[in-house]
Amino acid sequence: MVDEKVVLNLVKSTPGGKHQNEIWKELGIDSRKCSRLLSKLLEQNLVTRESVVYNKVRTYLIKAVDEEAPDTNHLLFAGDVFSPCTGCVGNCVPEACPALTIWIMSLHDNPEELDGCYGFTKIPEIFIEENYETDPGSADYLTSENGFEQNESGEQDIDFSEAI
Amino acid sequence: MVDYNDPLINGYFKRLIGENGITLLKTIPEGEHTDEEMYAMLNPIRKKASDLKVQTKLLKDELKAREKKKSSDDEETDETEIPEKTIEEIEEEIQRNEIEINELKEEAEEKEEEIGLNEIRKILFILSENNFTICKRERDTNSGWLTFRWQLNLVDIEHRLEREKRKLYRNLLRRQEYEKENLFYICPSHCVRLTFDESTEMEFMCPLCGDNLIYEENEIIKELLEKRIGEFQTANPSMFRKDERY
Numbered sequence: 025m026v027d028e029k030v031v032l033n034l035v036k037s038t039p040g041g042k043h044q045n046e047i048w049k050e051l052g053i054d055s056r057k058c059s060r061l062l063s064k065l066l067e068q069n070l071v072t073r074e075s076v077v078y079n080k081v082r083t084y085l086i087k088a089v090d091e092e093a094p095d096t097n098h099l100l101f102a103g104d105v106f107s108p109c110t111g112c113v114g115n116c117v118p119e120a121c122p123a124l125t126i127w128i129m130s131l132h133d134n135p136e137e138l139d140g141c142y143g144f145t146k147i148p149e150i151f152i153e154e155n156y157e158t159d160p161g162s163a164d165y166l167t168s169e170n171g172f173e174q175n176e177s178g179e180q181d182i183d184f185s186e187a188i
Numbered sequence: 189m190v191d192y193n194d195p196l197i198n199g200y201f202k203r204l205i206g207e208n209g210i211t212l213l214k215t216i217p218e219g220e221h222t223d224e225e226m227y228a229m230l231n232p233i234r235k236k237a238s239d240l241k242v243q244t245k246l247l248k249d250e251l252k253a254r255e256k257k258k259s260s261d262d263e264e265t266d267e268t269e270i271p272e273k274t275i276e277e278i279e280e281e282i283q284r285n286e287i288e289i290n291e292l293k294e295e296a297e298e299k300e301e302e303i304g305l306n307e308i309r310k311i312l313f314i315l316s317e318n319n320f321t322i323c324k325r326e327r328d329t330n331s332g333w334l335t336f337r338w339q340l341n342l343v344d345i346e347h348r349l350e351r352e353k354r355k356l357y358r359n360l361l362r363r364q365e366y367e368k369e370n371l372f373y374i375c376p377s378h379c380v381r382l383t384f385d386e387s388t389e390m391e392f393m394c395p396l397c398g399d400n401l402i403y404e405e406n407e408i409i410k411e412l413l414e415k416r417i418g419e420f421q422t423a424n425p426s427m428f429r430k431d432e433r434y
Contacts, residue, residue, distance in 0.1 A: 040426035106199030118359035
Protein backbone atom coordinates (compact mmCIF):
# COMPACT_ATOMS: atom_id res chain seq x y z
CA MET A 25 0.00 0.00 0.00
CA VAL A 26 1.51 3.30 -1.08
CA ASP A 27 0.78 6.24 1.18
CA GLU A 28 2.05 9.80 1.69
CA LYS A 29 5.07 8.63 3.69
CA VAL A 30 6.38 6.52 0.83
CA VAL A 31 6.02 9.42 -1.59
CA LEU A 32 7.66 11.82 0.85
CA ASN A 33 10.59 9.45 1.42
CA LEU A 34 11.08 9.07 -2.30
CA VAL A 35 11.11 12.85 -2.78
CA LYS A 36 13.50 13.31 0.13
CA SER A 37 15.87 10.66 -1.16
CA THR A 38 16.37 12.53 -4.44
CA PRO A 39 18.56 15.62 -4.16
CA GLY A 40 17.11 18.54 -6.11
CA GLY A 41 13.56 17.16 -6.06
CA LYS A 42 11.67 14.69 -8.21
CA HIS A 43 9.30 15.15 -11.12
CA GLN A 44 5.71 14.18 -10.53
CA ASN A 45 5.49 12.01 -13.65
CA GLU A 46 8.48 10.02 -12.44
CA ILE A 47 7.05 9.45 -8.95
CA TRP A 48 3.95 7.56 -10.00
CA LYS A 49 5.82 5.52 -12.59
CA GLU A 50 8.43 4.50 -10.02
CA LEU A 51 5.92 3.61 -7.32
CA GLY A 52 3.67 1.71 -9.71
CA ILE A 53 0.56 3.75 -8.93
CA ASP A 54 -1.63 5.70 -11.30
CA SER A 55 -1.24 9.43 -11.80
CA ARG A 56 -4.57 10.21 -10.15
CA LYS A 57 -3.54 8.56 -6.89
CA CYS A 58 -0.15 10.22 -7.05
CA SER A 59 -1.60 13.69 -7.44
CA ARG A 60 -4.01 13.08 -4.57
CA LEU A 61 -1.21 11.93 -2.28
CA LEU A 62 0.86 14.92 -3.26
CA SER A 63 -1.96 17.36 -2.63
CA LYS A 64 -2.21 15.94 0.90
CA LEU A 65 1.52 16.51 1.37
CA LEU A 66 1.14 20.02 -0.05
CA GLU A 67 -1.65 20.78 2.41
CA GLN A 68 0.63 19.76 5.25
CA ASN A 69 3.41 21.93 3.82
CA LEU A 70 5.78 18.98 3.63
CA VAL A 71 6.58 19.45 -0.04
CA THR A 72 6.63 22.29 -2.55
CA ARG A 73 5.93 22.05 -6.25
CA GLU A 74 6.84 24.16 -9.22
CA SER A 75 5.66 23.86 -12.79
CA VAL A 76 8.46 22.71 -15.12
CA VAL A 77 8.88 21.23 -18.58
CA TYR A 78 10.73 17.92 -18.38
CA ASN A 79 11.44 15.86 -21.50
CA LYS A 80 9.08 18.13 -23.44
CA VAL A 81 6.26 17.29 -21.02
CA ARG A 82 4.78 19.80 -18.62
CA THR A 83 4.93 18.43 -15.12
CA TYR A 84 5.66 19.48 -11.54
CA LEU A 85 8.96 19.35 -9.75
CA ILE A 86 8.31 18.19 -6.22
CA LYS A 87 10.76 19.18 -3.50
CA ALA A 88 10.77 18.31 0.17
CA VAL A 89 10.40 21.43 2.31
CA ASP A 90 13.17 20.72 4.79
CA GLU A 91 15.65 20.25 1.99
CA GLU A 92 17.71 23.38 2.02
CA ALA A 93 18.92 24.75 -1.29
CA PRO A 94 22.64 24.03 -1.58
CA ASP A 95 24.91 27.03 -1.43
CA THR A 96 26.31 27.59 -4.90
CA ASN A 97 27.40 31.18 -4.45
CA HIS A 98 31.09 30.32 -4.36
CA LEU A 99 30.80 29.02 -7.93
CA LEU A 100 30.56 32.60 -9.19
CA PHE A 101 34.16 33.14 -8.12
CA ALA A 102 37.28 31.94 -9.85
CA GLY A 103 39.91 32.70 -7.23
CA ASP A 104 39.07 36.28 -6.36
CA VAL A 105 37.59 37.06 -9.75
CA PHE A 106 33.81 37.45 -9.85
CA SER A 107 31.77 36.23 -12.81
CA PRO A 108 32.52 38.46 -15.80
CA CYS A 109 29.00 38.06 -17.18
CA THR A 110 27.58 40.21 -14.39
CA GLY A 111 26.86 43.70 -15.61
CA CYS A 112 28.27 42.93 -19.06
CA VAL A 113 26.56 45.02 -21.71
CA GLY A 114 28.48 43.82 -24.76
CA ASN A 115 27.19 41.43 -27.39
CA CYS A 116 27.39 38.08 -25.65
CA VAL A 117 29.86 35.86 -27.53
CA PRO A 118 31.16 33.43 -24.88
CA GLU A 119 33.29 31.65 -27.50
CA ALA A 120 35.38 34.76 -28.04
CA CYS A 121 34.92 36.70 -24.83
CA PRO A 122 38.29 37.80 -23.39
CA ALA A 123 36.81 38.50 -19.96
CA LEU A 124 35.37 35.00 -19.78
CA THR A 125 38.69 33.52 -20.91
CA ILE A 126 40.51 35.33 -18.13
CA TRP A 127 37.92 34.10 -15.65
CA ILE A 128 38.31 30.50 -16.83
CA MET A 129 42.08 30.82 -16.61
CA SER A 130 41.71 32.10 -13.05
CA LEU A 131 40.17 28.72 -12.16
CA HIS A 132 43.67 27.27 -12.54
CA ASP A 133 45.93 27.13 -9.51
CA ASN A 134 48.64 29.06 -11.31
CA PRO A 135 46.98 31.21 -13.96
CA GLU A 136 50.35 32.70 -14.92
CA GLU A 137 51.45 29.34 -16.26
CA LEU A 138 48.68 29.26 -18.82
CA ASP A 139 49.30 30.48 -22.28
CA GLY A 140 46.47 32.20 -24.04
CA CYS A 141 45.62 35.16 -26.15
CA TYR A 142 42.48 36.23 -24.39
CA GLY A 143 39.89 35.05 -26.82
CA PHE A 144 40.71 36.90 -30.01
CA THR A 145 39.13 34.07 -31.89
CA LYS A 146 37.82 36.04 -34.82
CA ILE A 147 39.72 37.42 -37.74
CA PRO A 148 39.27 41.17 -37.60
CA GLU A 149 36.96 42.19 -40.43
CA ILE A 150 39.48 44.64 -41.74
CA PHE A 151 41.72 41.75 -42.80
CA ILE A 152 39.07 40.23 -44.96
CA GLU A 153 39.95 41.54 -48.37
CA GLU A 154 36.49 42.70 -49.46
CA ASN A 155 35.97 44.81 -46.36
CA TYR A 156 39.37 46.33 -46.62
CA GLU A 157 38.75 47.46 -50.17
CA THR A 158 35.33 48.91 -49.50
CA ASP A 159 35.83 50.40 -46.09
CA PRO A 160 39.47 50.64 -45.04
CA GLY A 161 38.60 52.67 -41.93
CA SER A 162 36.45 50.05 -40.25
CA ALA A 163 38.69 49.05 -37.39
CA ASP A 164 35.93 48.86 -34.81
CA TYR A 165 35.79 45.07 -34.85
CA LEU A 166 36.48 45.02 -31.14
CA THR A 167 33.05 46.36 -30.29
CA SER A 168 31.12 44.47 -32.94
CA GLU A 169 32.63 41.00 -32.98
CA ASN A 170 34.09 40.27 -29.62
CA GLY A 171 31.52 41.93 -27.45
CA PHE A 172 33.75 44.21 -25.46
CA GLU A 173 34.61 47.81 -25.88
CA GLN A 174 38.17 48.30 -24.85
CA ASN A 175 41.29 46.30 -25.24
CA GLU A 176 43.65 45.73 -22.36
CA SER A 177 45.64 48.90 -22.73
CA GLY A 178 42.42 50.90 -22.68
CA GLU A 179 42.63 52.05 -26.30
CA GLN A 180 39.40 51.93 -28.17
CA ASP A 181 40.45 52.34 -31.76
CA ILE A 182 43.46 50.53 -33.06
CA ASP A 183 44.83 51.54 -36.41
CA PHE A 184 45.52 48.23 -38.11
CA SER A 185 46.34 49.83 -41.43
CA GLU A 186 49.94 50.30 -40.28
CA ALA A 187 50.30 46.60 -39.60
CA ILE A 188 49.30 45.80 -43.16
CA MET B 189 20.18 44.60 5.66
CA VAL B 190 22.80 43.81 3.05
CA ASP B 191 26.41 43.48 4.13
CA TYR B 192 28.50 45.21 1.48
CA ASN B 193 31.72 43.81 2.92
CA ASP B 194 30.61 40.26 2.17
CA PRO B 195 32.89 39.15 -0.70
CA LEU B 196 29.95 37.86 -2.73
CA ILE B 197 27.85 41.02 -2.47
CA ASN B 198 30.93 43.17 -2.90
CA GLY B 199 32.06 41.26 -5.98
CA TYR B 200 28.62 41.40 -7.52
CA PHE B 201 28.15 45.13 -7.09
CA LYS B 202 31.71 45.85 -8.10
CA ARG B 203 31.04 44.19 -11.44
CA LEU B 204 27.69 45.85 -11.79
CA ILE B 205 28.30 49.43 -10.71
CA GLY B 206 31.99 49.65 -9.84
CA GLU B 207 33.82 50.92 -6.75
CA ASN B 208 32.04 54.28 -6.82
CA GLY B 209 28.71 52.49 -6.88
CA ILE B 210 29.60 50.59 -3.71
CA THR B 211 30.63 53.85 -2.03
CA LEU B 212 27.25 55.26 -3.02
CA LEU B 213 25.37 52.26 -1.63
CA LYS B 214 27.31 52.47 1.63
CA THR B 215 26.81 56.21 2.05
CA ILE B 216 23.14 56.62 1.19
CA PRO B 217 20.86 56.12 4.19
CA GLU B 218 17.48 54.46 3.90
CA GLY B 219 14.63 56.48 2.46
CA GLU B 220 13.96 58.48 -0.67
CA HIS B 221 16.60 60.82 -2.03
CA THR B 222 17.12 62.80 -5.19
CA ASP B 223 20.34 62.44 -7.16
CA GLU B 224 21.43 65.91 -6.07
CA GLU B 225 20.98 65.03 -2.41
CA MET B 226 23.11 61.96 -3.01
CA TYR B 227 25.79 64.15 -4.58
CA ALA B 228 25.75 66.37 -1.50
CA MET B 229 26.10 63.31 0.77
CA LEU B 230 28.96 61.86 -1.22
CA ASN B 231 30.84 65.12 -1.74
CA PRO B 232 30.08 67.33 1.28
CA ILE B 233 33.05 69.67 0.82
CA ARG B 234 32.42 70.19 -2.89
CA LYS B 235 28.76 70.78 -2.18
CA LYS B 236 29.66 73.45 0.37
CA ALA B 237 31.97 75.11 -2.15
CA SER B 238 29.31 75.13 -4.86
CA ASP B 239 26.72 76.58 -2.47
CA LEU B 240 29.16 79.32 -1.56
CA LYS B 241 29.75 80.00 -5.24
CA VAL B 242 26.04 80.49 -5.82
CA GLN B 243 25.88 82.82 -2.85
CA THR B 244 28.81 84.83 -4.18
CA LYS B 245 27.18 85.12 -7.56
CA LEU B 246 24.04 86.53 -5.97
CA LEU B 247 26.12 89.09 -4.08
CA LYS B 248 27.88 90.13 -7.28
CA ASP B 249 24.53 90.59 -9.02
CA GLU B 250 23.33 92.74 -6.16
CA LEU B 251 26.49 94.81 -6.34
CA LYS B 252 26.00 95.42 -10.04
CA ALA B 253 22.37 96.38 -9.56
CA ARG B 254 23.27 98.88 -6.87
CA GLU B 255 26.02 100.49 -8.91
CA LYS B 256 23.65 100.79 -11.87
CA LYS B 257 20.98 102.35 -9.70
CA LYS B 258 23.47 104.73 -8.19
CA SER B 259 24.71 105.98 -11.56
CA SER B 260 21.23 106.34 -13.09
CA ASP B 261 19.47 108.29 -10.38
CA ASP B 262 22.14 109.64 -8.09
CA GLU B 263 20.40 112.98 -7.82
CA GLU B 264 16.93 111.67 -7.14
CA THR B 265 17.76 109.37 -4.27
CA ASP B 266 15.54 109.86 -1.27
CA GLU B 267 17.70 107.82 1.05
CA THR B 268 14.45 106.67 2.66
CA GLU B 269 15.20 102.99 2.48
CA ILE B 270 18.28 102.00 4.38
CA PRO B 271 20.19 99.19 2.66
CA GLU B 272 21.09 96.22 4.84
CA LYS B 273 24.69 96.21 3.74
CA THR B 274 26.86 98.87 2.27
CA ILE B 275 28.68 98.34 -1.02
CA GLU B 276 32.00 98.02 0.77
CA GLU B 277 30.62 95.30 3.02
CA ILE B 278 29.35 93.34 0.03
CA GLU B 279 32.70 93.62 -1.71
CA GLU B 280 34.45 92.39 1.39
CA GLU B 281 32.09 89.43 1.67
CA ILE B 282 32.65 88.51 -1.95
CA GLN B 283 36.40 88.52 -1.40
CA ARG B 284 36.05 86.41 1.75
CA ASN B 285 33.83 83.93 -0.06
CA GLU B 286 36.23 83.58 -2.97
CA ILE B 287 39.12 82.81 -0.63
CA GLU B 288 37.00 80.25 1.20
CA ILE B 289 35.90 78.63 -2.09
CA ASN B 290 39.53 78.18 -3.12
CA GLU B 291 40.38 76.69 0.26
CA LEU B 292 37.43 74.29 0.06
CA LYS B 293 38.41 73.23 -3.44
CA GLU B 294 41.93 72.42 -2.31
CA GLU B 295 40.58 70.53 0.70
CA ALA B 296 38.17 68.58 -1.51
CA GLU B 297 40.94 67.56 -3.87
CA GLU B 298 42.96 66.25 -0.95
CA LYS B 299 40.22 64.47 0.94
CA GLU B 300 37.41 63.55 -1.47
CA GLU B 301 37.37 61.51 -4.59
CA GLU B 302 34.67 63.17 -6.60
CA ILE B 303 31.72 61.11 -7.73
CA GLY B 304 30.00 63.36 -10.21
CA LEU B 305 26.30 63.87 -10.66
CA ASN B 306 26.33 62.15 -14.05
CA GLU B 307 28.07 59.14 -12.59
CA ILE B 308 25.55 58.95 -9.76
CA ARG B 309 22.72 59.00 -12.31
CA LYS B 310 24.42 56.30 -14.35
CA ILE B 311 24.76 54.10 -11.24
CA LEU B 312 21.13 54.71 -10.31
CA PHE B 313 19.91 53.75 -13.75
CA ILE B 314 21.92 50.51 -13.70
CA LEU B 315 20.51 49.71 -10.27
CA SER B 316 17.04 50.51 -11.52
CA GLU B 317 17.46 48.20 -14.53
CA ASN B 318 18.26 45.41 -12.08
CA ASN B 319 15.25 46.21 -9.86
CA PHE B 320 17.37 47.43 -6.96
CA THR B 321 15.69 50.81 -6.70
CA ILE B 322 12.20 52.17 -6.45
CA CYS B 323 11.94 55.36 -8.45
CA LYS B 324 9.26 58.00 -7.99
CA ARG B 325 8.79 60.79 -10.47
CA GLU B 326 7.37 64.11 -9.42
CA ARG B 327 6.48 66.94 -11.74
CA ASP B 328 6.64 70.50 -10.53
CA THR B 329 3.35 72.10 -11.55
CA ASN B 330 4.85 75.57 -12.06
CA SER B 331 7.99 74.82 -14.01
CA GLY B 332 7.17 71.37 -15.39
CA TRP B 333 10.49 70.22 -13.97
CA LEU B 334 10.75 66.49 -13.24
CA THR B 335 12.28 65.32 -9.98
CA PHE B 336 13.28 61.69 -9.57
CA ARG B 337 13.30 60.36 -6.03
CA TRP B 338 15.20 57.12 -5.56
CA GLN B 339 14.91 54.54 -2.85
CA LEU B 340 17.24 51.59 -2.56
CA ASN B 341 15.60 48.20 -2.35
CA LEU B 342 18.01 45.29 -2.21
CA VAL B 343 15.66 42.53 -1.10
CA ASP B 344 15.82 40.89 -4.51
CA ILE B 345 19.55 40.25 -4.39
CA GLU B 346 19.37 36.46 -3.87
CA HIS B 347 17.21 36.13 -6.94
CA ARG B 348 19.59 38.26 -9.01
CA LEU B 349 22.53 36.11 -7.88
CA GLU B 350 20.66 32.99 -9.00
CA ARG B 351 20.16 34.59 -12.41
CA GLU B 352 23.85 35.46 -12.62
CA LYS B 353 24.75 31.84 -11.87
CA ARG B 354 22.48 30.56 -14.61
CA LYS B 355 23.88 33.09 -17.06
CA LEU B 356 27.45 32.10 -16.23
CA TYR B 357 26.59 28.41 -16.41
CA ARG B 358 25.02 28.77 -19.87
CA ASN B 359 28.01 30.72 -21.15
CA LEU B 360 30.40 28.12 -19.76
CA LEU B 361 28.47 25.37 -21.55
CA ARG B 362 28.66 27.29 -24.83
CA ARG B 363 32.34 27.85 -24.39
CA GLN B 364 32.92 24.20 -23.52
CA GLU B 365 31.19 23.06 -26.68
CA TYR B 366 33.24 25.47 -28.77
CA GLU B 367 36.50 24.34 -27.17
CA LYS B 368 35.60 20.68 -27.68
CA GLU B 369 34.62 21.04 -31.31
CA ASN B 370 37.56 23.08 -32.57
CA LEU B 371 41.31 22.94 -32.91
CA PHE B 372 43.08 26.20 -32.20
CA TYR B 373 46.12 27.90 -33.61
CA ILE B 374 47.65 30.89 -31.94
CA CYS B 375 50.19 33.50 -32.84
CA PRO B 376 53.42 33.12 -30.75
CA SER B 377 53.14 36.78 -29.79
CA HIS B 378 49.48 36.35 -28.77
CA CYS B 379 47.93 38.49 -31.48
CA VAL B 380 45.13 36.11 -32.47
CA ARG B 381 43.68 32.72 -31.66
CA LEU B 382 42.08 31.10 -34.69
CA THR B 383 40.25 27.87 -35.35
CA PHE B 384 41.65 25.38 -37.81
CA ASP B 385 39.40 26.55 -40.65
CA GLU B 386 40.23 30.18 -40.10
CA SER B 387 43.94 29.38 -39.89
CA THR B 388 43.77 27.54 -43.21
CA GLU B 389 42.21 30.59 -44.80
CA MET B 390 45.03 32.72 -43.42
CA GLU B 391 47.60 30.11 -44.61
CA PHE B 392 48.75 29.62 -40.99
CA MET B 393 50.15 33.12 -40.87
CA CYS B 394 49.18 35.65 -38.22
CA PRO B 395 47.07 38.35 -39.87
CA LEU B 396 48.47 40.97 -37.53
CA CYS B 397 52.21 40.35 -37.37
CA GLY B 398 52.76 37.80 -40.14
CA ASP B 399 54.36 35.22 -37.84
CA ASN B 400 53.70 31.48 -38.28
CA LEU B 401 50.76 30.21 -36.23
CA ILE B 402 51.38 27.39 -33.78
CA TYR B 403 49.03 24.70 -32.51
CA GLU B 404 47.51 25.45 -29.12
CA GLU B 405 46.90 22.69 -26.63
CA ASN B 406 43.58 23.57 -25.03
CA GLU B 407 43.29 20.53 -22.77
CA ILE B 408 43.76 22.62 -19.62
CA ILE B 409 40.95 25.01 -20.53
CA LYS B 410 38.70 22.06 -21.32
CA GLU B 411 39.52 20.44 -17.97
CA LEU B 412 38.89 23.65 -16.07
CA LEU B 413 35.56 24.12 -17.81
CA GLU B 414 34.50 20.56 -17.21
CA LYS B 415 35.41 20.77 -13.54
CA ARG B 416 33.46 23.97 -12.90
CA ILE B 417 30.45 22.84 -14.94
CA GLY B 418 30.48 19.57 -13.00
CA GLU B 419 30.52 21.52 -9.73
CA PHE B 420 27.48 23.48 -10.86
CA GLN B 421 25.64 20.31 -11.82
CA THR B 422 26.38 18.38 -8.65
CA ALA B 423 25.53 21.34 -6.41
CA ASN B 424 22.05 21.79 -7.83
CA PRO B 425 21.11 19.29 -10.56
CA SER B 426 17.59 20.63 -11.01
CA MET B 427 18.78 24.17 -11.63
CA PHE B 428 21.88 23.43 -13.68
CA ARG B 429 20.85 20.77 -16.12
CA LYS B 430 23.17 18.83 -18.36
CA ASP B 431 20.82 19.32 -21.29
CA GLU B 432 20.46 23.06 -20.70
CA ARG B 433 19.57 24.86 -23.90
CA TYR B 434 21.29 28.15 -24.61
